Each structure stands twice: as structure tokens, then as C-alpha cells.
Amino acid sequence: MTLPDEFKALVVAETQENQYTRSIAQKKIDDLPEGDVVVQVLYTSLNYKDVLSATGNRGVSRNYPHTPGIDAAGIVADSTTEAFKPGDPVIVTSYDLGMNTAGGFGQYIRVPAGWVVSQPQSLTAAEAMVYGTAGFTASLSVWNMIESGVAPDDGDILVSGATGGVGSIAVSILSKIGYSVTAINGVVDETDYLNEIGAKHIISIDEAGDTSGRPLLKSLWAGGIDTVGGDILATTIRSTKYGAAVTCCGNVASADLPLNVYPFILRGVRLIGIDSQNCPMPIRQKIWQKIASEWKIDWLQTITTEASFDELNDKIELMLQGKHIGRTIIKMVD
Ligand SMILES: NC(=O)c1ccc[n+]([C@@H]2O[C@H](COP(=O)([O-])OP(=O)(O)OC[C@H]3O[C@@H](n4cnc5c(N)ncnc54)[C@H](OP(=O)(O)O)[C@@H]3O)[C@@H](O)[C@H]2O)c1
Incomplete structure (x- = not known):
């Protein structure tokens, strides 16, 4: 595959202290960080973390100018490793992509081979990005809940x-595999x-957030x-049945969690932390296989908005x- 002389990328720059602009700029492959695999990005997606990075949140991205985009699906354009060959369809999410490494809001990325997942055959690049980090996180959450023994x-x-992105996909997968969901x-x-x-049942935010201070x-x-x-x-944990698992x-x-220990010591509730970013590759591959097979959502179009690169800023x-x-998924090719 021939690499282009130039490609387009959304660039976030700090113009004055704490003031950031976003514009689409021309970049060269040599502008990209070192890495084993160059990927032509066909689709990316929009996550809450991207918005933080695109608005100068230094907790997500330390250095500007910067190209956000924590998700990318596309085709290998160049590779220095046997594991991936030009033309291979791949998914890159998590690790440092889009945080301090130029991300999927550019038409090309260059990343370490250890960040790259082969795109399962039953997913297109667009479908893979409907899931993206949000869908992967939702799936990792569902997987952990099931592994801890909660059955339909x-x-x-x-x-x-x-x-939201994570929640919509969690509702969809749980419902597809036979759980009754309250959203x-x-x-x-x-x-x-x-x-x-x-969702089978729906409750309001007011009902869901009890501030009475009662431990159970x-x-x-x-x-x-x-x-x-x-x-x-905190309310969810205090309202569980015996032996429940909450991710x-x-x-x-x-970021606060106003709780005491009673739900854990009287109801045996398990609280499971979910981190998609550094999830080990063997689990990551297993989760993508689940997403591409028995967990594949039948109503992907209902939860998806597709936009062009020019519409990304909006x-x-x-x-x-x-x-x-x-x-929201973004088509990155012209
Ligand atoms: N740990 C990980 O690996 C990982 C990976 C991906 C995402 N995340 C995190 O997961 C969270 C959700 O991400 P997302 O991409 O799904 O975000 P999103 O698409 O922006 O969705 C956010 C959801 O939260 C609801 N919400 C917003 N403010 C709320 C409030 N004050 N009280 C109750 N609900 C509220 C929104 O509903 P309304 O707008 O209707 O209120 C919406 O349903 C974020 O904190 C993100 O950083 C973590």
C-alpha cells in the first residue's frame, strides 16, 4: 500500500493560556509518533474522553497541539512486524491512542503492534467503531458481571x-443475551x-439516587x-439483592462514592472496577470475539449516528x- 504524502487530521492547539482551537490540518506520516504499524483510519468514534482531550483537558492529554481520537478501525498501510501485513483490517483502541499519541481523528495513525487487534471477520470497520472503547467497556463490564456468577x-x-455510549451498548447486549434490564x-x-x-423497565435519575443516608x-x-x-x-450498591455484582x-x-461497608458485609455485594485502557490483550481479544459473535447487537442502527470528518467538530x-x-461514528475517508 502506498503511503500518502499528506493526510488530514483534526488538530487541537492552545492559542492562549487555557484557550484551545480545533481545526482540520494537513499532516505527514513523519509527523506521527514512532511505531510498528501504520493504519489508514476508515472510521473512528466519539467518546467522552475524546471531548475532554479536544477541549484541552490536561488530565487526558498533556501536550498540545494534539490529535485526539481514542478509537480507530481501518487497514494496515505499513508494518515492520510479521504479525500485521498491509491490507489487514484492524482495530486500535485504548492504551495511549488519542491521549498523548496522535489518535483516530487523523486519517492515519502509527502505533505499537501490541495495541493492534485483528478486526473479526463478522464486523465491518464501521460496526467495530459503533462499539469502539464505549462498546468494549460495556462488554468488559457485562463479561465481568457474568464471570462473577450473575445469571439472567x-x-x-x-x-x-x-x-450514553457505554450504557446504550450495555443495555443492548444484556437484553440480547436474556437479562431483564432496568435503565x-x-x-x-x-x-x-x-x-x-x-430496556424492560425505566426509572428516573431522581429515583436512582437516594440521599437518605440509609446504609441498606x-x-x-x-x-x-x-x-x-x-x-x-452508591444507591445501586445499597439496593442489590444478596450476592449481586456491580461494575x-x-x-x-x-468520582465520589458515598457508602459504608454494610452492603458488602451483610449482602456479599461485589463491586468490580472496569478499566478498558490497560485490559490485557488475551482478554481484549476474547471480548472482541464476543462482540463479533453471540453478543453482536441486532439493532446497531438504532444506537448509531454516522457523520463525516467535516462534521466531527459539531x-x-x-x-x-x-x-x-x-x-457517533465518523467516516474518515473522503
Ligand atoms: N473505565 C473505562 O475503561 C472507561 C471506558 C469508557 C468510558 N468510561 C467512562 O464511562 C462514562 C460514560 O462514558 P460514555 O462514553 O458512555 O459517555 P456519554 O456517551 O457521554 O454518556 C453519559 C451518560 O451519563 C448520563 N449522565 C450525564 N450526567 C449525569 C449525571 N450527573 N447523573 C447521572 N447520569 C448522567 C447521560 O445521560 P443524560 O445526558 O440523559 O443525563 C448519558 O446517559 C464516562 O465517565 C467515561 O469516562 C470509562
Whole structure:
């Protein structure tokens, strides 16, 4: 495959202290960091972390100018390793991609071979990016919950942030594999959407966040997939049935967890931390195989908005304003 002289990338630059601009610029392959594999990005996706990186959040990206994009699916364009050959379809998510390594918001990336996953045959690049980091995290959460012994017959699973990227995919997968899902609806009424993606019951954010301070609440949930943290995660843990498992991956509501030990020592609740970024490669490959086979969502189009590279900036703004639903994928080829 011939490498291009130039390609396009979204570049975030600091113009004045704490003021950042985003523009599409021409880049050269030599501008990319060192690495074993050059990938032509066909699709990328939009995640909460990308928005942080695109707005100058130094906790995500330390150095600017920078090209965000924690997800990429495409074709190997050049490789110095036997493991990947030009033309191979691949997925790159997690590790340092898009954080301090130029990411999927550019038409080419160059990364270490250890970050690259072969794209399963039953997924297209666009489908792989509907999942992306959000879908991978949702799947890793579901996998951990199942591994800890929660079965469909045990009762309802509560999913928070259910209209978001991680939550939507968690609701969809759980519903597809036979779990009864209760979804937490946010500020705007998204009942129709949540029902369409498989939620059986829906509760409001107010119901989901108990601030009474009682250490234990009525036993409702056999499991929980939490993406928001704070009072909602604490309430979920206090409202579980005996032996439930709750996963925790995000902090959009709060990084605090106002709890005491009673749910753990009186109900045997398990709280499972989810980190997609450094998930070991053997588990990562297993999860992608699940996504591409028995967990593949039948209504991917319901949760997906596809946009062009030129529309990426508008989509970042939408997510910044909290008006983003499901998953947005970006077609990176002209
Ligand atoms: N640990 C990991 O490996 C990992 C990987 C990926 C993502 N994450 C984290 O997971 C979280 C979700 O990511 P995402 O991509 O799904 O984000 P997203 O698409 O922006 O979705 C966020 C969801 O949270 C809800 N929400 C927002 N503010 C809330 C609040 N104050 N209280 C309750 N719910 C609230 C939103 O609903 P409304 O807008 O309707 O309120 C929406 O459903 C983020 O914290 C992200 O950093 C972690």
C-alpha cells in the first residue's frame, strides 16, 4: 500500500493560556509518533474522553497541539512486524491512542503492534467503531458481571447512563443475551429509545439516587452496570439483592462514592472496577470475539449516528452540551 504524502487530521492547539482551537490540518506520516504499524483510519468514534482531550483537558492529554481520537478501525498501510501485513483490517483502541499519541481523528495513525487487534471477520470497520472503547467497556463490564456468577434468572440488572455510549451498548447486549434490564433515564425523557434498545423497565435519575443516608435499601437488583459514579452508584450498591455484582467504569456524575461497608458485609455485594485502557490483550481479544459473535447487537442502527470528518467538530460540541445519544461514528475517508 502506498503511503500518502499528506493526510488530514483534526488538530487541537492552545492559542492562549487555557484557550484551545480545533481545526482540520494537513499532516505527514513523519509527523506521527514512532511505531510498528501504520493504519489508514476508515472510521473512528466519539467518546467522552475524546471531548475532554479536544477541549484541552490536561488530565487526558498533556501536550498540545494534539490529535485526539481514542478509537480507530481501518487497514494496515505499513508494518515492520510479521504479525500485521498491509491490507489487514484492524482495530486500535485504548492504551495511549488519542491521549498523548496522535489518535483516530487523523486519517492515519502509527502505533505499537501490541495495541493492534485483528478486526473479526463478522464486523465491518464501521460496526467495530459503533462499539469502539464505549462498546468494549460495556462488554468488559457485562463479561465481568457474568464471570462473577450473575445469571439472567437472578433478577433485573440496573444500567446507569443508559442513553450514553457505554450504557446504550450495555443495555443492548444484556437484553440480547436474556437479562431483564432496568435503565436509568437522564434529564430528557428517552423512554422510547431505551425501550427500543432493550430496556424492560425505566426509572428516573431522581429515583436512582437516594440521599437518605440509609446504609441498606430494598433489595432490587441482581446486578448493576454503572457508568456515572456518585450517589447513583452508591444507591445501586445499597439496593442489590444478596450476592449481586456491580461494575463501575465512569464518573460523569461524580468520582465520589458515598457508602459504608454494610452492603458488602451483610449482602456479599461485589463491586468490580472496569478499566478498558490497560485490559490485557488475551482478554481484549476474547471480548472482541464476543462482540463479533453471540453478543453482536441486532439493532446497531438504532444506537448509531454516522457523520463525516467535516462534521466531527459539531459532534464534539453536541457531546459537550450533553445532547449526545448512543454512539457517533465518523467516516474518515473522503
Ligand atoms: N473505565 C473505562 O475503561 C472507561 C471506558 C469508557 C468510558 N468510561 C467512562 O464511562 C462514562 C460514560 O462514558 P460514555 O462514553 O458512555 O459517555 P456519554 O456517551 O457521554 O454518556 C453519559 C451518560 O451519563 C448520563 N449522565 C450525564 N450526567 C449525569 C449525571 N450527573 N447523573 C447521572 N447520569 C448522567 C447521560 O445521560 P443524560 O445526558 O440523559 O443525563 C448519558 O446517559 C464516562 O465517565 C467515561 O469516562 C470509562
